[in-house]
Amino acid sequence: MPRFNVEPIRRRQLIEATLRVIEDHGFQGTTIGRISAASGLSVGIVSHYFGGKQGLLEATMRHLLTELRNDMRRFMADYPRTPEGRLQAIVDANFSGVQTQSKSARTWLIFWSQAAHSPDLARLQRVNERRLYSNLVHSLRPLLPAHAVSGTAHTIAAMIDGFWLRTALSEGRIGHTQAVELCKAYIDQAIHAGAEHEPTDTYPAQSGATR
């Protein structure tokens, strides 16, 4: 009996190997054989810990989503607790860490394209989408007239995804520094354009932080 539970260690090894293999060989080239070679473990271990290849792939997707959420929380905690600060944190988090590495980029695309066929993945994707949207709405509400909030939130979300996609695909032609700048520029513009019309409804700082 090993001193400590090896399960989490093995699971992490296999997930990281999977990311590496997808990056190197694409989704079609991602085989159990290659994953086991990359992890230094045997082929049988995948079934043992993940029930099979599909299970490992889903766990890998889940891993990416978890890391994205962690990045988001970290940035949220570090930035000023103002609506503007939160918006900055959202943008920065989406272009930092896991999201930036080309290792993950390919995998995200595959994740998205697979989501339509796996109800499980579709659910994860939807949760993620909603979280970003409601974060944005929450931060925009104090800054914009009510009628402009939803559209602006959708637009920012689309812009983040779009820049992310273009950054991931255009190896180096568009840097994420530029992407972050342009996202923030839009946000400023939207806030100022919106503020001209009418500042906002009247419950801006609702006592403290809601949750």
Add this chain to the structure above:
Amino acid sequence: MPRFNVEPIRRRQLIEATLRVIEDHGFQGTTIGRISAASGLSVGIVSHYFGGKQGLLEATMRHLLTELRNDMRRFMADYPRTPEGRLQAIVDANFSGVQTQSKSARTWLIFWSQAAHSPDLARLQRVNERRLYSNLVHSLRPLLPAHAVSGTAHTIAAMIDGFWLRTALSEGRIGHTQAVELCKAYIDQAIHAGAEHEPTDTYPAQSGATR
């Protein structure tokens, strides 16, 4: 010898069958067997006309890009030959026809994720990216101060891609009508915000249409 060259007919049949199969079964589930069943032709025909599965897949990607370009040209021709008209045409073209059908949506994602591994696909993707960008720059130049053109073009491009992605993924939760509206709203906003600073450099209507 058949009366007319059957080659273009067969090629089209196979490409359309491929799109149908990818939509129904995902990329992993896209096999020669299924494609031949969907097209009503035999399995051997694929090698005969496309040299193999890979050739058929690349031809399918190329087909999507061609249709996108055709849509773009059609819209460009129909809209007023003003900078604003061209911008509207660009946005509308990107959310019409092939691009909208969920049949193609999955395939685009796959195309993008595959592009990193096939130099051929990467080239196509880059050409497409550049064409959108330079179309945007060309239309924005008469409307914005020089320093704002590039960033705005990148932002519009990202927004189009982002909304397209979200429309494709969120089956119905975000309609492309809404996406088009929000893209155009941003463009208006950008033009007005930019025009405050300084209209533009002074060669707006360069005689006629350049090409």
Add this chain to the structure above:
DNA sequence: TTCAGTTGATTGAACGTTCATTCAATTATT
């Protein structure tokens, strides 16, 4: 300390399935 015993972790050869490709045979067209 040593060692046989126990148990959970890990291995990887064997197996069966799936799939792309091939090409001799067949069909259709002139």
Add this chain to the structure above:
DNA sequence: AATAATTGAATGAACGTTCAATCAACTGAA
């Protein structure tokens, strides 16, 4: 009859899964 087009059974390679065998860590009795 001659030629172009098409078929689909046969082939072999690749892959995921399985599971009996092996290994490693630890226990407690000697």
